[in-house]
Amino acid sequence: MVAMFGSGLSNQTGAAIGSLAFPVLGPLGVVAVRQYVAALVLVAVGRPRLRAFTWRQWWPALLLAGVFGTMNLTLYSAIDRVGLGLAVTLEFLGPLAIALAASRRRLDAGCAVLAAAGVVVLMRPRPSTDYVGLGLGLVAAGCWASYILLNRLVGRRIPGAQGPAAAACVSALSFLPIGIVVAVRHPPTTGAVLCAVAAGVLSSAVPYLTDLLTLRTVPAQTFGLFMSVNPVLAAVVGWVVLGQTLGVWEWTGIGAVVAANAVSIARTHR
Known part of the structure; x- marks a missing residue:
């Protein structure tokens, strides 16, 4: 329980610290640094043998790389516009949709209605409503749902953690020119770089390794x-x-939204 709480707290704290670098690097620059850190961690853990991959293994890994980068970019852009709590809540609609789509139970239909009601409340029209930010949060949710489905496919075709490691590596390489452009146009300060690196460590490295160990003992x-x-x-x-x-x-x-997630998962367990 402590490890799971620590993982979640690390993930959200990393996102909050990363947002402190937005005034200097912008969401794009922070996400670029996060992708670099995630690639270093996943490649070290997964040790992918890239030359041995066939095209049947490569194409879902490449799609996963694209989704991985888009998911983080839209989430961080949403955080910049609507705040951390609302952005993460909207993103969680992705895994909830995956869980509910495969079910035909009345309780799950109720969970879907409850989650939809939560979204309506969050996106209700107001003079200060940032619809672009809310839309980015929903795009992040769609990316997370795609991320889950692609991870399953990659896991069936590529052994161990080699698939996610390869995807993270490709994603980091695609963000390399972006990071260079951001650094040239907006010279980074030491504090901004440290915040972006902290976001990568706390939101990628720590949760991934902690969750990997936790899932060995926790259902x-x-x-x-x-x-x-x-x-x-x-x-x-x-x-x-x-x-x-x-x-x-x-x-x-x-x-x-939290209640809909919790009830759906608890019902599935029983």
Whole structure:
């Protein structure tokens, strides 16, 4: 339990610290650095034998690389516009949609309605509503759903962690010219670079390694149930670290999405 809580807290804290570099590097620059750190960690762990990959193994890995980069970029861009708590809540609709799509139970239909109600509350029209930011959060959700499906396919075709490692490597290489352009146009400060690196370590390296160890002893259903509280962790971290306060309606929407995740996973376990 401590390890799972630490993993979630590390992930959201890393995203919050990374957002501190937005004024200098922008979301694009921070995501580029995060991709570099993720690639270093995953390649060290997975040790992919890239020359041995066939095209049947390469094409889903390449798609996974594209989704991986797009997911992080849209999420961080959403964080920049609507805040950490709302962005992470919207992103969590991705795995929830995957879980509900394969079910025909009435309870899961109720979970879908509950989650949809939460989204309506979060996206209700207001003078200050940032629809672009909310849209980016929904795109991140779609990317996460695609990420899950592609990871399953990659896992069946490429042994061990070689597939995700190869995808992370390709994604990092694709962000290399982007990182150079950002550095030339917006010369980074030491503090901004450190924040971006911290985001990569806390949001990629620590959660990946911790989750890898945790899943050896904790059932997948229990792990998934605990992961569903991440939007709440994100909202709390956003408030403590970034001073991003949420109103009653926002907390209601987040609670609806979290409850839909939790009930769906708990019901699946039983």
